Amino acid sequence: MKYLILYFDGTSRPNPGKSACAYVIQDEKSEIIEKSGKYLGEGTNNIAEYSGLILGLISALKYKPDKIKIYSDSNLLIQQLNGTYKVKDHDLKKFHIIASELMNLFPEKEINFIPHEKNLAHSTAQSFLENGLF
Numbered sequence: 001m002k003y004l005i006l007y008f009d010g011t012s013r014p015n016p017g018k019s020a021c022a023y024v025i026q027d028e029k030s031e032i033i034e035k036s037g038k039y040l041g042e043g044t045n046n047i048a049e050y051s052g053l054i055l056g057l058i059s060a061l062k063y064k065p066d067k068i069k070i071y072s073d074s075n076l077l078i079q080q081l082n083g084t085y086k087v088k089d090h091d092l093k094k095f096h097i098i099a100s101e102l103m104n105l106f107p108e109k110e111i112n113f114i115p116h117e118k119n120l121a122h123s124t125a126q127s128f129l130e131n132g133l134f
Helices: 043-060 075-081 092-101 124-133
Strands: 001-014 017-026 031-042 065-074 108-113
Touching: 001 124, 017 043, 017 092, 017 124, 031 043, 031 124, 043 065, 043 075, 043 092, 075 092, 075 108
Parallel strands: 001 065, 065 108
Antiparallel strands: 001 017, 017 031
């Protein structure tokens, strides 16, 4: 497989509060090949965002793509993963390390910001939060 597209999202209500995450994986033809999410219980929106990324990366690995294009509506996570922002929160550092190590397993990667209206994982994360799906 040449490349995959990964959208991920995380949400909490209130923040911190009940949280959920989701991801959507598309192939190079923009066909959705996998979509999932998880209700996380109590947590912050940033931990939920990282959780969506981690679950998506783990799932994407089985397709063995040459490249992965990652899209998120979390500017904070993108800047942290690109090294522009430091991760200051102790709990968030653990998630950042795991996500970074998983990203390094892909031969080529890029991560980009998109508005939440264009994030294919946004509605799935909201659904897992509202329905408390496990």
